[in-house]
Amino acid sequence: MPSAHHRKSAVVLLDTRERTPEHEHAVHLKLAARLAQLLGCHAVLPEAPIRGDSHYYYLPTETLVDTERYAALGISGEQDFFGGLVSQPYMATKAISHPLPPDARFPHGWTNEFAPQASTALLRGYTVFSKVDARRAAQLLLLEGPLRIKPVRACAGRGQQVLTQADELEPLLANIDERELGVWGLVLEENLSNVQTFSVGQVRVAGLTCSYYGTQQLTRDHQGAEVYGGSELIVVRGDYLALLQRPMEDCLRMAIDQAMVYEHAAEQHFPGFIASRRNYDVARGITAQGQVRSGVLEQSWRMGGASSAELLALQAFADDPALLQVCASTHEVYGAPDLPPDATLFYQGNDSELGQLSKYARIRQHRHSE
Incomplete structure (x- = not known):
């Protein structure tokens, strides 16, 4: 309490x-x-x-x-x-995940200190705040393979496109408002194949802290498009170091380490930064040269798709002081499924835009102290 x-x-x-x-x-x-x-x-x-x-x-x-x-x-x-x-708009988006190209424009409050400190946690790429700089960044990245254009305010991969040559950039830039670009930015990033995305996060509420890693699932909506279908999380009582104490694969350990490096750089170089909910998408994939690469794609310092599972886990820890770990999951199902007996329902109805939709969360696999 x-x-x-x-x-x-x-x-x-x-x-x-x-x-x-x-x-x-x-x-x-x-x-x-x-x-x-x-x-x-x-x-x-x-x-x-x-x-x-x-x-x-x-x-x-x-x-x-x-x-x-x-x-x-x-x-x-x-x-x-x-x-x-x-304190600044760009700090709220994936724009922080890359440095500027050489001699680029930047908005008020931009810091060049974040990317060097977080470099071991980042993929190759650039953030730009003008169309001129976008063209320069594209030329630099295309020297080593295809690149991915990422609107910084879009969620769930929406609006992203992969380019293999520079002239493919122009139609995309034509649809971007120069003033909005100058405030929020645009990300150009190396394109990985065979990508696996991990979620790493931490929440702090009412004197409790829990940390987690997990993966996201996709499902199909009523139009047949692949969309976010939920998250499966291993949640422990305590901070990231408590999370690292449990057995896990090396790729997961690296994802947690990279999230910690990224977060520490934000705490060091973004004046006024506060967060009680921290979530990071960490991608692991293959570069155009065939190398394995891992890096933080973006942060989410706001409630998100996994937050129903996060809060159920926190409540479980609050209710049972001996509880050390749970498996918590969120589920988004298009239609009206039979819910499992341990489901906590967060929404079920006929949404005017998406149609019949159910959202629920589950807690299971409790592990206690000896």
């Missing part, structure tokens, strides 16, 4: 997006209720009040940008919200 100094009276859903799909809003309210249970308060406010209060605990829909603005709401530390807070 949180100390009296940090005791919260309500969990507030802080929706900073222009539009939130109905199925996501329903899940967010369920997550807020779970957080309220962990924090020992029972009130959930479905929208932010006009004035902040240090006794509110916030659940933002996105990584918050602008430390001064949210300090006025009462968000001054990780005990005040579930997610992350950064």
Whole structure:
């Protein structure tokens, strides 16, 4: 339980997006209720009040940008919200995962210090904030093989394209707004084949910390497209070092090490950075030269697809002090499946955009201290 100094009276859903799909809003309210249970308060406010209060605990829909603005709401530390807070827009996206090309433009607040410190955790690539620099970065990367163009604000791989020659870049650049590019950036990255993506993360709520690694699954939506279908996580009580103490394959150990390097560089070089929810996608694949390469693709300092499993795991640790590890999973199923008996339902309904959809989480394989 949180100390009296940090005791919260309500969990507030802080929706900073222009539009939130109905199925996501329903899940967010369920997550807020779970957080309220962990924090020992029972009130959930479905929208932010006009004035902040240090006794509110916030659940933002996105990584918050602008430390001064949210300090006025009462968000001054990780005990005040579930997610992350950064001082500049680009810090909230995968734009931080690469350095600039030589002599490139950059936005206010950009730091050249992050990428060198995180270099052992990064794939080859560049972040650019202008079309001129995008062309230069593409020429440099194409010398060694195909590259992947990655819009920095898209999720689940949407909008990404693989290029094998420079002239394929122009139609893509024509569709990009120069002003938005100047604020948020664009990533150009070496393209890997036979990719396996791991999730590495940590959450800290109500004085509890748990860390995890896992994998994501794909499923098919009602149109037959492959989309996110859930995550399978091994969650331990404690920090990343506690996670590394359990037996695992070398590729997983490397993914956790790389997530730690990436996170430490962010803590060192992004002034005002705070996060109580940290998640990293780490890709392992084969380069055009046939070499195995591993690196952090991006961070998620906000609630995400795995957060229902994260909160169920935290509650399990809160309920049982002897519990050391669980397997926690999230599931997104298109249709109306028979749910397993141990499922915790977060959404089931006919979404106006996606059709019949079920979202649930499970906890199993508990391991206790001797």
